[in-house]
Amino acid sequence: MEETIITSNCEEHTYELGVETANRLSPGDTVALFGDLGAGKTEFIKGVCHGLGIEDLVSSPTFTIVNQYGTDDDSRPTVYHIDLYRIESERELDEIGFDEIISDASAIKLIEWSEHCQDRLPAEYLKVRLTQLEEENSRQIEIVRTGARPVANTLS
Ligand SMILES: Nc1ncnc2c1ncn2[C@@H]1O[C@H](COP(=O)(O)OP(=O)(O)OP(=O)(O)O)[C@@H](O)[C@H]1O
Numbered sequence: 001m002e003e004t005i006i007t008s009n010c011e012e013h014t015y016e017l018g019v020e021t022a023n024r025l026s027p028g029d030t031v032a033l034f035g036d037l038g039a040g041k042t043e044f045i046k047g048v049c050h051g052l053g054i055e056d057l058v059s060s061p062t063f064t065i066v067n068q069y070g071t072d073d074d075s076r077p078t079v080y081h082i083d084l085y086r087i088e089s090e091r092e093l094d095e096i097g098f099d100e101i102i103s104d105a106s107a108i109k110l111i112e113w114s115e116h117c118q119d120r121l122p123a124e125y126l127k128v129r130l131t132q133l134e135e136e137n138s139r140q141i142e143i144v145r146t147g148a149r150p151v152a153n154t155l156s
């Protein structure tokens with residue numbers, strides 16, 4: 001289990017880490033983000049989406065819970081951006097079709113507030129934990145791939 005731990009000192013750095021992370025993703029992958037309000041999960045996801053060729057502006061899908069993004073290029077994977085902040089029960093996960101989305105082998109799934117779906121994450125996923133550090137604009141970002149597949153450890 002290889003792990004990358006980086007200190008981000010501004011939102012642009014977090015975004016850039018998202019862009020770089022996109023290069024390590026394949027169709028079917030899940031990225032599970034953990035971290036408090038304002039930790040930078042959406043900022044990181046914006047970078048991932050940019051890296052995946054998605055042009056639409058990404059905002060936290062607070063009211064929709066699940067946003068689906070595509071590109072004009074059919075060879076690129078569909079991306080699901082899921083924000084589980086408001087999800088409080090297994091039943092609510094069922095209602096948004098969580099298991100169906102997660103088992104979509106051709107899509108990339110990006111999950112904010114993965115604390116709320118811990119028991120239902122796939123066997124293998126990329127875990128991204130963001131932690132606010134003492135300095136206002138600093139975040140520790142920990143990236144680790146859980147499960148079998150070896151990770152390309154190329155983030156700088
Ligand atoms: N190093 C940093 N990385 C990311 N965001 C930062 C950083 N420093 C400051 N910020 C600020 O922190 C905020 C992060 O907001 P963001 O919406 O990405 O958080 P979030 O984790 O998605 O929160 P929520 O749980 O509310 O969805 C932004 O206002 C951003 O400008």
Ligand SMILES: [Mg+2]
Nearest residue numbers: 041042060112
């Ligand atoms: Mg967010």
